[in-house]
Amino acid sequence: MVAVAPRRLDSKSSGTRGNDEPYAHRMSELDNKIAQCDDVIARFAAATNPDERTEAARAFVDKGFALGELGRVADEIAVYDDLLADYGSDDELGVRVMVARGLFGKAEALRLVGCAEDAVAVYEDLVQRVGSEHESELRSEFARALVGLGAVLDDLNRHEEAIGVFNDVLTQFEGASDLALQEHVARALSNKGFTLMAMDRDDEAVATFDVLLERFGDATAYPMREQVAYGLLNKGHALRSLGRLGEAVAVFHELFLRNASDAVGQLVELAIEALILEARVLWDLDRIEDAILRCDLMLATRGGAEGAEFEPNDRQVATALALKVAFLRALGRSEEAVIVAEQLLDRFIEAEDPDVREQTASALYNKGAALEELGRSSAAMTVYDELLARYSDEESAAITEVVLKTSLRRQALP
Numbered sequence: 001m002v003a004v005a006p007r008r009l010d011s012k013s014s015g016t017r018g019n020d021e022p023y024a025h026r027m028s029e030l031d032n033k034i035a036q037c038d039d040v041i042a043r044f045a046a047a048t049n050p051d052e053r054t055e056a057a058r059a060f061v062d063k064g065f066a067l068g069e070l071g072r073v074a075d076e077i078a079v080y081d082d083l084l085a086d087y088g089s090d091d092e093l094g095v096r097v098m099v100a101r102g103l104f105g106k107a108e109a110l111r112l113v114g115c116a117e118d119a120v121a122v123y124e125d126l127v128q129r130v131g132s133e134h135e136s137e138l139r140s141e142f143a144r145a146l147v148g149l150g151a152v153l154d155d156l157n158r159h160e161e162a163i164g165v166f167n168d169v170l171t172q173f174e175g176a177s178d179l180a181l182q183e184h185v186a187r188a189l190s191n192k193g194f195t196l197m198a199m200d201r202d203d204e205a206v207a208t209f210d211v212l213l214e215r216f217g218d219a220t221a222y223p224m225r226e227q228v229a230y231g232l233l234n235k236g237h238a239l240r241s242l243g244r245l246g247e248a249v250a251v252f253h254e255l256f257l258r259n260a261s262d263a264v265g266q267l268v269e270l271a272i273e274a275l276i277l278e279a280r281v282l283w284d285l286d287r288i289e290d291a292i293l294r295c296d297l298m299l300a301t302r303g304g305a306e307g308a309e310f311e312p313n314d315r316q317v318a319t320a321l322a323l324k325v326a327f328l329r330a331l332g333r334s335e336e337a338v339i340v341a342e343q344l345l346d347r348f349i350e351a352e353d354p355d356v357r358e359q360t361a362s363a364l365y366n367k368g369a370a371l372e373e374l375g376r377s378s379a380a381m382t383v384y385d386e387l388l389a390r391y392s393d394e395e396s397a398a399i400t401e402v403v404l405k406t407s408l409r410r411q412a413l414p
Contacts, residue, residue, distance in 0.1 A: 030066045030069055030070050031070075033062065033063075033066045034063050034066050034067065036059075037059040037060070037062050037066070038059075038063070040055055040056060040059035041059045041060060041063070043056075050092040050094065050095070051094070053087065053090060053094075053095050054092060054094030054095050056086075057083060057086075057087045057090070057094070057095045057098035057099065057102075058094075058098050060079055060080070060082060060083035060086075060087075060098070060102060061080075061083065061098050061101045061105065064076045064077075064079040064080050064083070064102060064105050064106075064109075065105060067079060068105070068109055068112075073109050073112060073113050076105070076106075076109050077106055077109050077110065080102040080103070080106035080109070081106070083098070083099060083102040084099065084102065084103070087099055093135055093137070093138075096129075096130075096133075096138065097137045097138060097141065099129075100126060100130050100138060100141035101141065103122055103123075103125060103129070103145075104123075104126060104141065104144060104145060104148060106122050107119045107122040107123045107126065107145075107148055107149075107152070110122060111148075111152050111155065116152050116156050119148075119152045120149065120152055120153065120156070123148055123149035123152065124149065126141070126145040127142065127145050127146060127149060130142045130145070139173075139178075139181065140178070140180040140181055140184070143172070143173050143180075143181055143184035143188075144184055146165055146166075146168055146169045146184075146188070147165075147166070147169060147184050147187045147191060149165050150162045150163075150165035150166045150169070150188065150191055150192075150195075151191055153165060154194070154195045154198065157198075159199050162191075162192075162195050163192060163195055163196070166188040166189075166191055166192035166195070167192070169184060169188035170185060170188055170189070170192075173185050182216070182221075182224065183221075183223040183224060183227070185215075186212060186215070186216050186219075186223070186227035186228070187227055189208055189209075189211055189212040189215070189227070189231070190209075190231050190234070192208050193206075193208040193209045193212065193231065193234055193235070193238070194234055196208060197234065197237065197238055197241070202238040202239075202241045202242050203242065205234070205235075205238045206235055206238050206239060206242070209231045209232070209234060209238070210235070212227065212228065212231040213228060213232070213235075216228050222264065225264075225267065226264075226266070226267065228258075229258070229259055229267055229270045229271075230270070232251055232252075232255040232258070232274070233252075233255060233270060233273065233277075235251050236251040236252045236255070236274070236277060236278075236281075237277075240277075240281055240284075245284055245285050248277075248281050249278055249281050249285070252274040252275070252277045252278035252281065253274070253278055255270065255271060255274035256271045256272075256275050256278070259271035259274075260272075260301050269313070269316075272298055272301055272312050272316050273316070275294050275298040275301070275320075276294075276295075276298060276316065276319055276320060276323070278294050279291040279292075279294040279295050279298075279320075279323055279327075280323070283323075283327065283330075288327050288331055289331070291323070292324055292327045292328070295321070295323055295324040295327070296324075298312060298320045299312065299317065299320050299321075314348065314351065314353060314356055315355045315356055315359075317347075317348075318344060318351070318355075318356045318359035318363075321340055321341075321343060321344040321359070321363065322344060322359040322360075322362045322363045322366075324340050325337050325340050325341045325344065325362070325363050325366045325367070325370075326362070326366055328340060329366050329369060329370050329373070332373075334370040334373040334374050335370075335374065337367070337370040338367055338371060338374070341363040341364070341366060341370070342367070344359065344360065344363045345360060345363055345364065345367070348360050354396060357391075357394070357396070357399065358396055358398045358402075361387060361390075361391050361394075361398075361399045361402045361403075362398075362402060364384075364387040364390075364402075364406075365384075365402050365405060365406050367383050368383035368384045368387065368406070368409065369409065371383060372409070372413075377413055380409075380413065381410065381413050384406050384409060384410040384413075385410070387402070387403070387406050388403065388406060388407065388410065391403050
């Protein structure tokens, strides 16, 4: 079965891509936004009025973010460099805030394209610029920069340094009442826990996630609710790594109950992931009937705001069905296993998504094995031949393992 990796909540989303009409509309909006920003930049290029200079600096930042969402990362970085060249020495508070946001955007863009060392340098420049400031807007940028710096240090496997940076955030802002600063504190706790997991310090990670949950578990603002959701997800992973399987089940189920009916689709998605993980841990505990119930519950989960309902994506549906097939086989319910496998294959056999293909390969293997168990060797051979024809050239390690097991079963048939 394919493991689900722990999640770290990063500082910036890279956006999504697609070919449907809403995507095309969004791309048109971004093109228009860039044109509007260019107009503002040109209009206020020689402005002396502080408000006009702030608007020009803001236009640079907005243009950079729009280019980033379009995937034009090199152009995005160039825009931030222009912002720094034109306004990097400006003393106006509003402009300084925009420069800080531009530096943050540049660091995240560099990180996105794999230039982590360069991103560290930009973050350190930003921290140096705003670290001693007292204005609330710049204090928030300082905290955000520290969290970003810690995350990119973690990317570079400089884990101890990352922990030190996250601890700096906690030391300086732990008692903050400002909502933006609280978000950065929560993000620092979430990232610190993730980094501790990467260092195989799972006990400390669990303790860190507990601090996050104690501090922000009852928060109603979305940024904190998002951090709490990821904290629960990663706490469950850490508990599973520690062999504390019963506790992991409880944590994953808590995550599901908190978010399954949420109006925010991303939180519903995390709730569904939690059910998949809970099913896997229940399998580890030999509670297979309960694991099947979790798969069924996941397939029935719906959330999101009215008019924008959220339901499990293809990967999640395929994973739940593939797990259910394996669980039914383990219980000796081979006829049911074949039926569920066919449901999965009817829907996803031609899927191109690599994660979904792993699940279709698993379902084909278990369908063939279930047919063998029912004494239908000829039908099983046909299924195995289809699996080998479809997947023998795949590079996925999970599919390669399925292909090997299939070959062995196929050779053993009379």
